Amino acid sequence: MMGDDVTQQEQAGVLGPYSRRTFLRQAAGGAAVVGAGGLLAACGSSGKPASTNTSGSPSSSASGSAGTPKKGGTLTLASTGGGSSDTLDGNNAVENLDFARAPQLYDTLIEVDQNNNLYPHLAEEVTSNADATMWTIRVRKGVEFHNGKTLTIDDVLFTFNRIISNKFSAASGLQFMDLKNAKKLDAYTVQIPMTQGYSILEWALVGNGEISIVPVGYNPKSPVGTGPFKYKSFTPGQQSTFTRNANYFLTGKPYLDEVVIVDYSDEASQVNALLSGQATCADQLSINSVNTVKSGNKVANVWGGPGWVPFTMRLDQAPFSDPNVRMALRLAVDRPQMQKVVYGGYGFLGNDIFGITDPLYDHSIPQRVYDPEKAKSLLKKSGHEGLTVQLVTSDIKTGAIESATVFKQQAAAAGITINLNTVTSTTFFGPNYLKWTFAQDWWSGYPYLRQAGYSMVPGAPWDETHWDSSPYASKYISLYKEALKTPDPSKQAPIVHEMMQMDYDYGGYIIPAFNPVIVGQSPSLQGVVTQKTGDPWIEYRFRDYWLG
Structure with a gap:
């Protein structure tokens, strides 16, 4: 993991005369970007982060945890990204709001x-x-x-x-x-x-919404868990309400009487709900909302973490079946600039290898650098000079559409034309999910081997790059199994490093950055602490918070 002694400037690079607003307007062909609720066009023109903190792990302006917790009140979360396929199933979460609801029930x-x-x-x-x-x-x-x-x-x-x-x-x-x-x-x-x-x-065994413990005979239509709150009501794509579990096994918790999770259509609506007092907190915000939240006398938190929003290339589909094409696209990303534009310099630079906070992460692998001329050469070598591709993007997570827009601009220098197909989150996670040839996704961030089990090995539930069908899969799975049965980290490390090198050289992920977690909340929300997890409020653990 990048330590706190790595400065924000070292991680993020410098935009020079560009502001986020200028860059994203140009990348969109002169039109203001509306992907994050129209707020991108309203961000400041300095291009500077919202905080003056310069460490690799950004500072938090979390409401204080001092004082005695108080009982009572309703916490309302303003979120986005839900739809008709939303679920309360403790073992089958897929969309953003599924993972926010699950820790309340289970x-x-x-x-x-x-x-x-x-x-x-x-x-x-x-x-x-x-x-x-x-x-x-x-x-x-x-x-x-x-x-x-x-x-x-x-x-x-x-x-x-x-x-x-x-x-x-x-x-x-x-x-x-x-x-x-x-x-x-x-x-x-x-x-x-x-x-x-x-x-x-x-x-x-970690992951509420995936491996939540449910009772024998469980029926997700009448959800029962051991969680801090009980089911009261649920309308997919709209709202869910949970009430205090008085018999919760952690003494004294939860403090709140009720948790309400509301699905909004976009980030602007979320922020407006927070500023107007309709919501206690709002998640998945962009860096451009930070000053808006602060100017409305609310609290804005920017936390570093292991989460990532990759570009996904299918290895079993042309032109991405050609490793030269994949490498060309990776070289067509200016990572420091993208991190600066999309995340205000917060988070960590990506190197096309997941698991940045894993102690086994191989930091000796050279940092990928922006090289449009080499990208051009590789495309010419592969017979794809002047490549045109369609990238499916959606407002599925903080920075997704913004990253796609920046990538479109940066790749042009390599002679690559990226046409953006912006769809709703419902469409994105619909029947074509995991079938898109060139798209995006989001991950909260797991240690390397656990993530490999999710997306890289035979039977992986989210094999979005279709690595399993590639010529590299046989060797990779052999290394994976060897690593799993090697409990000694010192012996496990070289095996994992060989797997990471394969990702770096041949994989189907483009990982420009590991994104920060950005939220807004009312000053009345107490008990919040700085975190290093991939989901806000330490995996939406509202049982630990109270209203002042």
Whole structure:
């Protein structure tokens, strides 16, 4: 991970005479960009970040956590990106708002703290033998589901089997479990053998909305969890309401009486709801909203984290089946400039390798630099000189449309014409999701091997680059399995580094930056702390906050 001694200027480069407004207007062919609720055209012309902090991890202006928590009140989150396919299913979240709703209703065995470190939550113990071929899981006693049922290890096993049988996304992290030979030691403890050593199981047990623990016989139409809030109402694409769980197992929590999550059409509407007092907080904001939020006497937080919004190229579709084309497009990105324009210089530079905060991340691989002349040469070599491609973009996450717009401008210097196909988030995540030839996506940010399980190996639920069908897949999966059964990090590192080198040389991801988390909130929202996780308010953990 880039340390705090890396200055913002070193990370982000300098825009020179360009402001974000000027750059994005030119990139859009002279028209103001409207992708983030029309706010881009209203940002300041200095091109400077909203904060004077110069460290690699941006400062937070979070409301203070001092004082005694107070009971009562309603927190209203203004979000965006939902649609008719929204769900309350604790194991099948897909869209942005699904992941915001899930932590209200459900809990997971393991969580991450504000520094993105693991700790047990519903679990009291998750341990393995020396070679990670046998894992023991023990859950807390005295935890109740919303229907009054007591949590036991049967619910954990039911959850695991439900995920695997339905082929939900978390199944990729459970694929090495031999559940048929699992041995219950008592009502709260189980030993689960693995079909091979699996050293990263703890990370596979993180992820509310994917591996939330649900009760035996669970019905997502009448959602029951152990979470801090209970289901009250839900209208997909519009609004959901949750009420306080008085029997929550964490003593004294939650403090709030109610959490309401409202889906807005765009960022401008979100910000207006915050400024007018209709909303307590708003997520997924762009850097251009920071000053607007502050000028309205609200709090703007900019947190560094492992999240990323990549460009995705399908290796099984022309022209991206040609590694020279993929490399040309990677060289057609001016990463420092893009980070400056889109994220105000916050976050971390990308190098087409995911997992920036993983201790195993290989920082010795040379930083990719902008080289339009070399990109031209590669395209000519491949017979694709003067390449024209269509990029599918959508307002799916902070900076997505803005990044696409900047990429269009930067790639022109390499003779590449990028035509933007801007679609709604509902369309983006519709039947063509994961089938787009050249598109974008978003990730909250996982350690490298867990992310590989999500998007790179056979059976990966989100194989958006179709790496599994590439000529590199066989060697990659061999390395992946070897790394999983190697618990010693010092021995695991060189294996992972070889996988990362393959990503760097041949992969289908363009990762210009690891984006900051930008939110706005009322000063009345208390208990908020600086975080290093990929989703805001430490994975939308509203149980920990109160209204002053």
